[in-house]
Amino acid sequence: MTPLNLIAVSLFAFGLVACDNARDTLPASGDTAATPMDIAEDNAMHHAGHKAGNGGIGHAFGTIRSVDDEQDFLTIEHGPFEGIAMGAMTMGFGIMGGVDLSRFSEGDEVEFMVKQGRDASYRIMAICKKNTDGANCLDGVMDHQESNGKVAE
Incomplete structure (x- = not known):
């Protein structure tokens, strides 16, 4: 037998063994096999509650813990959000264009909206300061957002 024929026969034999072992992993008669999509769905992280019909917009009250030097990122200790499924925690937020952080500093109590x-x-x-702008300082912005389906910029 030539070396090429020997290799071909060996590969064929390995293929038969592999196929025979694959039968051991098939489900028993009457069982349904999980498809890759079923497996992915079972292991997926569900974000259904994060984006309601509001385009992923929510608002909360909190206390600024830090303002970064470039004034384009805030760390806020906040309560639970209304509009999105996010509980109370301390986390960092980037800023959308047009939001001016020049008057905000660590310790300010704020009301803010995120998208x-x-x-x-x-x-x-x-974002607004509760102590200088009022306890519900974003009410007008939120009313406008609800009536138009978006926030005016």
């Missing part, structure tokens, strides 16, 4: 971007991160789209 979820295509990258799934939440960015601040509106």
Whole structure:
């Protein structure tokens, strides 16, 4: 037998053994096999509650823990959000264009709105100080957002 024929026969034999072992992993008669999509669905992280019919927009109250030096990122200790499924925690938020952080500093109590971007991160789209702008300082912005389906920029 030539070396080439020997290799071909060996590969064929290995293939038969592999196929025979594959039968051992098939489900028993009457069982249904999980498809890759079933497996992915079972292991997927569900974000259904994060984007209600509001385009991923929510608002909360919190306390600023830090403002970064470039004033385009805030760390806020916040309560639970209304509009999105996010509980109380301390986390960082990027800023959407047009939001001015020049008057905000560590320790300010704020009301703020976030919008979820295509990258799934939440960015601040509106923010105000509770002590100088009023206890519900975003009411007008939220009313406008609800009536038009979006927030005016």
